[in-house]
Structure formats: C-alpha cells, structure tokens
Amino acid sequence: MTVRQDVHSVGIPVLCQSCEARHRGVCGALDPDQLVGLAKISSKQTIEPGVELIGDAETVDSYSNVLSGVVKLTKSLSDGRQQIVGLQFAPDFLGRPFKVESAINAEAATAVSLCSFPRASIERMIRESPELEHRLLKQTLNELDEAREWMVTLGRKTAAEKVASFLLMIARNIDPALDPATNTTSFELPLTRADIADFLGLTIETVSRQLTRLRTDGLIRIENNRHVTVTSLKRLASRSGA
Amino acid sequence: MTVRQDVHSVGIPVLCQSCEARHRGVCGALDPDQLVGLAKISSKQTIEPGVELIGDAETVDSYSNVLSGVVKLTKSLSDGRQQIVGLQFAPDFLGRPFKVESAINAEAATAVSLCSFPRASIERMIRESPELEHRLLKQTLNELDEAREWMVTLGRKTAAEKVASFLLMIARNIDPALDPATNTTSFELPLTRADIADFLGLTIETVSRQLTRLRTDGLIRIENNRHVTVTSLKRLASRSGA
DNA sequence: CGTTATATTGACAAGCTTCAAACACCGTGG
DNA sequence: CCACGGTGTTTGAAGCTTGTCAATATAACG
Structure with a gap:
C-alpha cells in the first residue's frame, strides 16, 4: 500500500x-x-x-x-x-x-x-x-x-431551448457520468441570471421567464435563486432542441 | 536563378x-x-x-x-x-x-x-x-x-450588424491585406442567401432585406446576386457593431 | 432592520420570422 | 426565337417571440 x-x-x-x-x-x-x-x-x-x-x-x-x-x-x-x-x-x-x-x-x-x-x-x-x-x-x-x-x-434555438440546453450542460458538467435515464439531479448554478443571459444571447428577463416556465411546468425546482433541482431530465432534454 | x-x-x-x-x-x-x-x-x-x-x-x-x-x-x-x-x-x-x-x-x-x-x-x-x-x-x-x-x-448583434459583419469577413478573407482606409473592394460571395442565413442565424428573407438596405443606402452594389462591390468600407464597418 | 444587489413579473414596442407572391436569371426544348 | 419550368432572390403584410421599460419581490448584507 x-x-x-x-x-x-x-x-x-x-x-x-x-x-x-x-x-x-x-x-x-x-x-x-x-x-x-x-x-x-x-x-x-x-x-x-x-x-x-x-x-x-x-x-x-x-x-x-x-x-x-x-x-x-x-x-x-x-x-x-x-x-x-x-x-x-x-x-x-x-x-x-x-x-x-x-x-x-x-x-x-x-x-x-x-x-x-x-x-x-x-x-x-x-x-x-x-x-x-x-x-x-x-x-x-x-x-x-x-x-x-x-x-x-445561439443561432438556431429559441429562448426556451437555450435555457433548457444551458441547464443540461451544467448538469452534465457537474456530473459527467449523468445517466439520461435517471430523472433527477441537483446542482448549484455557477452563473447569475445576467451571466446566463450573456451566455445565451438573451436578456435577464427572458432567462427569468423561461426558468419560471420550466418551474411552473414542473421540470425543475429552484431554491435560493442558485440551487436547481431537475425533476425530469427527460422532459428537460426534450425541450432543449437537441 | x-x-x-x-x-x-x-x-x-x-x-x-x-x-x-x-x-x-x-x-x-x-x-x-x-x-x-x-x-x-x-x-x-x-x-x-x-x-x-x-x-x-x-x-x-x-x-x-x-x-x-x-x-x-x-x-x-x-x-x-x-x-x-x-x-x-x-x-x-x-x-x-x-x-x-x-x-x-x-x-x-x-x-x-x-x-x-x-x-x-x-x-x-x-x-x-x-x-x-x-x-x-x-x-x-x-x-x-x-x-x-x-x-x-450570433448572440449579440442585430440582423443589420450581422450582415455587415459577414460582408467584412468575406472581404478581408479575399484580400487579407485589405486597408481599412481604402474605400472600395469587390468580390464574389462564396455563399447563397440561404447559406448566409444559416451562417448568421437568420432567415433568407431577413438577409435579403438587409442587403437591399445596404444597397439602397449606397454602401454596396450587387450584380448577378453574387458579385458585391463595397463602395464605402468605412461606413460598412461602422454598421458592423464591432 | 434598513439597504443594496439580484430576480421576477407585467405591459408594451420592436425586430425578426412566417407565409405568400412576384421577380430575375438560366438553361431546355418546342 | 420565345415559351416554359426551375432555382434563387426580392418584396410585402401579418404575427409571434423577444427586448425594453417600469414596478415589485426576494435575497444578501451590514
């Protein structure tokens, strides 16, 4: 040893x-x-x-x-x-x-x-x-x-698809071995809404609206602005444009 | 020799x-x-x-x-x-x-x-x-x-800026030694309107409209759809966002 | 507990897309 | 020679998505 x-x-x-x-x-x-x-x-x-x-x-x-x-x-x-x-x-x-x-x-x-x-x-x-x-x-x-x-x-996805894609990218980065079959993951967003907007070529408001939409549709939960829990990875992926 | x-x-x-x-x-x-x-x-x-x-x-x-x-x-x-x-x-x-x-x-x-x-x-x-x-x-x-x-x-420029940026990129690629002080250059577009749209994240129609705008504003001339003459490189650059 | 940064929500406007039609260019064949 | 169809481009009108501006809410912090 x-x-x-x-x-x-x-x-x-x-x-x-x-x-x-x-x-x-x-x-x-x-x-x-x-x-x-x-x-x-x-x-x-x-x-x-x-x-x-x-x-x-x-x-x-x-x-x-x-x-x-x-x-x-x-x-x-x-x-x-x-x-x-x-x-x-x-x-x-x-x-x-x-x-x-x-x-x-x-x-x-x-x-x-x-x-x-x-x-x-x-x-x-x-x-x-x-x-x-x-x-x-x-x-x-x-x-x-x-x-x-x-x-x-940036060039071809809608605002909704951009935000979903972003969440998936972060989730995969936190856990590279993330199985698409698993339904739930949870992570801290490393970026503020302003940063996310700058990343996706959107405004803060549009990012916020898309996040609340995902929340009210039951795909994610958000606590303290930064902590995100994805409750249906599959549904999130299906909204990412792919 | x-x-x-x-x-x-x-x-x-x-x-x-x-x-x-x-x-x-x-x-x-x-x-x-x-x-x-x-x-x-x-x-x-x-x-x-x-x-x-x-x-x-x-x-x-x-x-x-x-x-x-x-x-x-x-x-x-x-x-x-x-x-x-x-x-x-x-x-x-x-x-x-x-x-x-x-x-x-x-x-x-x-x-x-x-x-x-x-x-x-x-x-x-x-x-x-x-x-x-x-x-x-x-x-x-x-x-x-x-x-x-x-x-x-793709993320931050308007359609007008995108098209201007594209033309400048092509012009510089055709003539890498292009002096920003010179006013006029001329080249063949290597892409169709559809390709330009796919490149800039726009639709064909929007690309076309922006090109005619540049044409009616006297910044460029277009012959046979493909041959572009920039008549005011400076004004084109000022519309590219930079 | 007030103060500041950050985020959400709403109403409205603008820009771009969509759908539709006309136009230009080009080669083919009558 | 000109009609014809095909492809690529331009132009117009309407609609939708996203941005803008403003107000409110929530969280972070001394």
Whole structure:
C-alpha cells in the first residue's frame, strides 16, 4: 500500500500531489523532473467571484490551470453588449498560447482557485515536450467542438431551448457520468441570471421567464435563486432542441 | 536563378511544388522525405458545389487540405434547423484529428479542390513530427478565435450588424491585406442567401432585406446576386457593431 | 432592520420570422 | 426565337417571440 503510493508520488512536488491537472489536465504530460521545475515557478491563488483575470487587449504574461470554480470567457462590443464565449472548469488550461495579446476577457464567475506559471516557462516546456503540446491540442479541439455546439444554440434555438440546453450542460458538467435515464439531479448554478443571459444571447428577463416556465411546468425546482433541482431530465432534454 | 529554384524544389513532389498548403498550411511542417511519403498516398480531387464531404455521425477515414474554394461546416438540429459553424478556405486543414466520429457536416459551398490523405497516415505523421502537431494546434487556436468571434455576432448583434459583419469577413478573407482606409473592394460571395442565413442565424428573407438596405443606402452594389462591390468600407464597418 | 444587489413579473414596442407572391436569371426544348 | 419550368432572390403584410421599460419581490448584507 505505502509502496505503491511511493512509486507514484516519488519526486512529485507537494503542490501537485493531489492536483487534478496532473491527472486529467495538461500537467499529466510532464515527467517528475519537469513537474518539479514547473512547481518551483508556479503559484496557487484564490480569486473572488467577479474579479477580472485577463483583460481585453492586455498582454498576457502568465497561464494557469483552473483547480476549482468556474471562469467565464467574455467578449464585448464597443457599446457594452457582452457575450460569454466559453466557460472553463477544473482542470482546464487557461490562456491563449502563441499570442501576446488577448482578444477576450476572463473573469471568475464563482470563487476560483488557480495554479499559475509564467508565460515564458510554459512556452519553453511546450517546445521541449511534444506530449504537452499534444494535450493542449486535444483541449483546444474540445473547446472548438463546444464553441461550435454553442453556435448552433445561439443561432438556431429559441429562448426556451437555450435555457433548457444551458441547464443540461451544467448538469452534465457537474456530473459527467449523468445517466439520461435517471430523472433527477441537483446542482448549484455557477452563473447569475445576467451571466446566463450573456451566455445565451438573451436578456435577464427572458432567462427569468423561461426558468419560471420550466418551474411552473414542473421540470425543475429552484431554491435560493442558485440551487436547481431537475425533476425530469427527460422532459428537460426534450425541450432543449437537441 | 535556376540554382535557387533547384535548392528549394529538389526532392519536392510535383504534386506539392506549387501547393499553397506547403507554404502556409500544415504541409509546411514536413521535410522533403515526409512530403514524398505523403504525396504517394495523397490524391487531388475536385468537388462540385453542394456535395457533402463529411456526413454527421459518419466515420472519417481521410483528411484533406483545402486547395481552393470554400467548404462550409454545418450542424443541424433534429427538426432540420441548420447552423454553419465554420468556413474553411485554402489552405485550411479539413478534419477533426483524434476522433473517429464526426459531429459536423462538411459541404462544398463553391467548387472545391482538395488534397486528401488517409487518416492513419496523417495520424502517424503527427506522432512522428512535433512540428506538424504544432501547426495543427495553431490552426485550431485560430479556428477557436474565429468561432468565438462569431459567437458574439450570433448572440449579440442585430440582423443589420450581422450582415455587415459577414460582408467584412468575406472581404478581408479575399484580400487579407485589405486597408481599412481604402474605400472600395469587390468580390464574389462564396455563399447563397440561404447559406448566409444559416451562417448568421437568420432567415433568407431577413438577409435579403438587409442587403437591399445596404444597397439602397449606397454602401454596396450587387450584380448577378453574387458579385458585391463595397463602395464605402468605412461606413460598412461602422454598421458592423464591432 | 434598513439597504443594496439580484430576480421576477407585467405591459408594451420592436425586430425578426412566417407565409405568400412576384421577380430575375438560366438553361431546355418546342 | 420565345415559351416554359426551375432555382434563387426580392418584396410585402401579418404575427409571434423577444427586448425594453417600469414596478415589485426576494435575497444578501451590514
């Protein structure tokens, strides 16, 4: 028992021992030596909801792994209209390699903890480790798939379908093994109504109306604004457009 | 002169000599030996507009470079509503590595010429050549940037802004060096009104109305439905939301 | 317990879609 | 040569979904 543990954790920095990014995230590409090197220059930090992590047109000099919480990626038009273009959950990699200027904003949607490292070091490691680049490519391809999935939602679904799709996406994210046959799940919404509206290309009022409709129709229950219980996953899915 | 040419073209397969993908596309990552190997198993083909290249939920066993023309990537809802989630121009790489099942449709929007190679070979080459994977990562990141840009358009812009944005995107794609100070450009639309509607999340009628509005307002001229002349790039840009 | 942020609800207006019809372009065949 | 059908586009009128503005309710917080 102790032997097995030693085999797996020998040379692994304390910081990384229980880190999810080492398993499912990009750090899984690194060998113990690289991990030690990276751990030396990386720092864990906790961020309050609403705090801006990366500003539009700012130069980015650090990348991060999301360890917990939800980060929203947003883009804005000159007159203030805003659109959320991505949500990042643990253990996603946060940052846009190979570009000094960010074209998007990143903001903590909930309380977030990050593991950050300097830009230069991670880009050097990418050059040295093809496996790291491979993981990045895979995550980027997944993000592209998600973005395209949401383009369909934004362009072609009704408000009712958008809200149902959003709830399903969150439910699946909280519990990836969610069986479509099960009827009931329950979770905390990581976003405010305003955020949900920015995510779905709707107004706060329309989001609210669609949620109350789902509530009065008996598909969901809502407590304290944020806690949602889906009482009929099947009926919810049938309203998501698919 | 001839010496210089020889230096550059020695060992380069005839098929690839004048190919744009060798310069700006993924093939630029390959050395002459790899290029010869790939050229042996690749084939050039021409495709008519409207022909489906990759069907939804089909298993993909070949990848391609787009050599000319425009390929539209679409996703559909069960009831037939459709959304274009990407446009691919030369010399884009066409295909979704590391996934056997395609979740999207690819269809020739115009006449298209492709250079195709078997899935297995390209995936082997990716494993062997980090530089190839690097190029793929860069293209994927660019596609992700574009997708997110269009999410803002789909979610937050008005019909008028959407159409203006679309025209600007096409103009910039035809002439990447397009100076915002110049007033006039002219190009062939690679998409029908129906395609434009599917791209912008609108109906054919709304697209048509917005185009005639731009026409009667003197920002553009349209000949034969497809040929567009922008007469005031600045005014068009000011209507794109930005 | 008052104060502020967040969410809900209602009435009305606007924008986009829907449905319908006319128009333009193009190749075919009489 | 012109009538004809086909496809793609434009235009019009009406209706519905969503946005806007305003008021109220609920929750969060000192």
